[in-house]
Amino acid sequence: MQITAEHVIKFIELVAARIKEQRDYLTRLDSAIGDADHGVNLDRGFTAVLTKLSSVADKDVGAILKTVGTTLVSTVGGASGPLYGTAFLRAGMATANRFELSGDELLAALEAALEGIQTRGKSTRGEKTMIDAIGPGVDALRAALAAGDDLLTALQKGVAACEEGMKATVPMLATKGRASYLGERSIGHQDPGATSAYLMASALLEVAQGA
Amino acid sequence: MQITAEHVIKFIELVAARIKEQRDYLTRLDSAIGDADHGVNLDRGFTAVLTKLSSVADKDVGAILKTVGTTLVSTVGGASGPLYGTAFLRAGMATANRFELSGDELLAALEAALEGIQTRGKSTRGEKTMIDAIGPGVDALRAALAAGDDLLTALQKGVAACEEGMKATVPMLATKGRASYLGERSIGHQDPGATSAYLMASALLEVAQGA
Amino acid sequence: MKKLINAPENVVKEALAGMAAAHPDLLTVHYDPDIIVRAGAPKAKVGIISGGGSGHEPMHGGFVGYGMLDAACPGAVFTSPVPDQMLAATQAVNGGKGVLHIVKNYTGDVMNFEMAADLAAAEGIEVASVVTNDDVAVENSTWTAGRRGVGVTVLLEKIVGAAAEAGADLASCKALAEKVNNQGRSMGMALTACTVPHAGKPGFDLPDDEMEVGVGIHGEPGRRRVKVAAASEIAEMLAGPILEDLPFKRGDHVLAFVNGMGGTPLIELYLMYNELNKILTGNGISISRQLIGSYITSLEMAGCSFTLVKMDDELTKLWDAPVHTPALRWGM
Amino acid sequence: MKKLINAPENVVKEALAGMAAAHPDLLTVHYDPDIIVRAGAPKAKVGIISGGGSGHEPMHGGFVGYGMLDAACPGAVFTSPVPDQMLAATQAVNGGKGVLHIVKNYTGDVMNFEMAADLAAAEGIEVASVVTNDDVAVENSTWTAGRRGVGVTVLLEKIVGAAAEAGADLASCKALAEKVNNQGRSMGMALTACTVPHAGKPGFDLPDDEMEVGVGIHGEPGRRRVKVAAASEIAEMLAGPILEDLPFKRGDHVLAFVNGMGGTPLIELYLMYNELNKILTGNGISISRQLIGSYITSLEMAGCSFTLVKMDDELTKLWDAPVHTPALRWGM
Ligand SMILES: Nc1ncnc2c1ncn2[C@@H]1O[C@H](COP(=O)(O)OP(=O)(O)O)[C@@H](O)[C@H]1O
């Protein structure tokens, strides 16, 4: 199977819906070790994204993702705005002019997104951030595709790894983002950004499964 | 029996002790319909009075009461400071140079005190203030003495009337003092000033009984 | 009770010590009796003094300085000061042209100031008094203690202070103060109660979905308790009774004062100012001057009050005149 | 949640409308992207802009005006503004002499300002940035996001704004800003949590007998939770780490800033100033200038922070220079 531009539109719509559903949950997580705005931030951003989607409905995957990225940068703010914004922008650059993505192309786009977050956030794994969910997810996807898994199976493995990565943020000591100000007190709480990253990953899988 | 200057000193000391004991109770009453300071105000005043008592220990009743009055005026503040201050000042003026008070002299001093409060506070009975306790108390004392009761019996009747007067402030609508700002909402609460007035009256009785 | 204090009985004196340390250029603090006296005030002017319970900061001590008060008398928290303080303040600022006492209409304040005025008069000092009573939440009836003095007091102290600085005599200062009081109206509300340090408990219990409308500045409950409402509705509840009362009409220019009660963030005060501005515009009244901030407070109470004073050229000029105090400063 | 607001999503815009209505002489508000721009600023000077989440009022919008900021970018409550705002503000204030971005060290603020600076640079506008990081509660380690920018930001905006007004070039403004940041340290504490309007619940639960020490300005918990203590002990907890850190020593003169978090009454701030003054005096450090009030806040949080900046003649002169903004005004 391939991921089409239409799938990408559905994926973005599903992410927007999931974020709205989970808005208060994400905000509650951010309230424990941050400033209680992560869910509100992303909901504001994806609500704005929804109004832009119709203008790119017939565009290529790259154009769609770039529009998502610039809209997030312009509406989310906080740490997650530039980070997710950059992620979608980089993924969009990696998929310019493509209307369908193979597994390897999808992987390349996700790698570009991860790379973008790390550069923008000057972060590495193990710092209790969104990349502790995205990183393992991308690794698992890469390994599965390399092992010859079909895209759906590979995505399933990727999302499972992403979920594990999200849960693994609980015992971590935060050394990036607002949670780092808490020092030892950041331990024992799940990172909100890792949680929203997992929500996005599972939305991607759901769209692929429905395809 | 007569009320001596020594009794008056004991009376003031007992009032100071009772006020300190009941400080939080008086403040709680004032919190319901006022500004939560009546007990604190009187405790501050009578604590200051205690430090002055030794300087008038061998003086006449008038000198003692005037010292109490000026000290209250200078340390209590609020509404109760000028009111109780004036009351003790006027009682002191009525007992100048006296070392012992007969029942009638005591009555005259209390009448002067009541008169002073009413003039200073521009208040009449039924407005939910301290004079709703003091007024009936003075009336009952006057009636008992006129009927030929001995001083102790007359004082007992006076204090009982004072207590009834205090309780009768509960259903009253306040039209003077801070409680008047509450309008109808002042109904159902006992007036703090009437309560402190009753505390003072019963302290006087207690000293007379011990005499 | 959570407060940045040491012992409740030392709160006022320790805060005064902080003021003395912070503003030696503007004021001097004297203790026992506690008064705050303007530093280096010219003697040949009418002295302007005010006072009241503490817990309303910056009022009144924060208004001592050039163009406003010559002295302030801070009582215990929410308790009128004692006559000794007003007498000492009157003596300290008297330069022979007389002293104006600015008194908020509360039984205690009025009586204590009256006693002080009598004592000062007995010393041959000419004293005049004005009693502010701008709170429309209280029915103005001869059967009650009358309306409370609230927000107008701050504006009046600025305006009359400017007149005194410019050389107005005692009678003119008193007449001006009465004019400002007559042309001003206020009303306040509270989202939360406040805790008097000595009492240790909030003055009233307010459920999470209710507020008090028509409160004074002493942590006492208001005229009525209603469900918490949107800012626009709260603005109507406050502005409505103010506008219904004398003396505002279409075409008027007003000084609009949106005041925080002590625990209200500034973002909410600006939001309320926006609501007030819309209401006034709808009534054909324009705001020619404004003051937004927590200037007459009730400890940490959350809530706000509106005060409107009808302005004319005289009042506008005096409002704009230079002032330099810890809490209000412009033109210098 | 009790607040003087209408809908949570409109809080920022409605408060901005209030600011626009209140201060047309000082500033203009533009919407989408939301920025506050100084009215009538001279073009031939370095533009000074800052920004950050809302909920910290008066910072930053209240500091727009003569001698301080040329524009401010208010984000959603406690959320860094987006690059579009900083780009628009940079364009609005650029007069050809370049624009200084004053950024508080938070991941979000830094990244969003960086993106805006890149975009502005791409348009040929010269941009320099300074990142404040004065909060000694956070360990200053390369392994963390570094220290937060807090109270020093306010003082820096005043001082650098004065330099820009006097004609300093972009490099000098940046160097001056770095000097103030290097010479300043802060620490804060909270007695209560605050509630982000959208969240509807306090950011943390704090028992009645506990407080948070080492808090930032975003309603997040602090470094540690301890039993509520006396003001004198709290003052030690805040001043101690500040003094242990660089750069204060006996004989120094400092600008002392006692800041309220939004829900703290002024009487408590003066009491805390008294405690701070005693501690500094005991350490041979003298306060040559002070600022006391709620200037960098966390909505209705109760608590306070101390900021000390080591002063010299240059900084003192710039601090004393005239300023006219909604929240700070003197000399004019
Ligand atoms: N430097 C960083 N690198 C990667 N992710 C980060 C970084 N800083 C923060 N994050 C992520 O951002 C999330 C917080 O986002 P959000 O609450 O929207 O922004 P803010 O922290 O500005 O309030 C964190 O949970 C974390 O996953």
Ligand SMILES: Nc1ncnc2c1ncn2[C@@H]1O[C@H](COP(=O)(O)OP(=O)(O)O)[C@@H](O)[C@H]1O
């Ligand atoms: N005008 C008045 N005449 C008589 N008593 C009054 C008057 N005003 C107030 N009081 C009494 O004073 C009491 C309140 O005293 P207190 O709380 O110490 O002063 P304040 O009201 O200034 O806080 C009231 O309970 C009432 O009994």
Ligand SMILES: [Mg+2]
């Ligand atoms: Mg956050």
Ligand SMILES: [Mg+2]
């Ligand atoms: Mg009282």
Ligand SMILES: [Mg+2]
């Ligand atoms: Mg009182």
Ligand SMILES: [Mg+2]
């Ligand atoms: Mg945030």
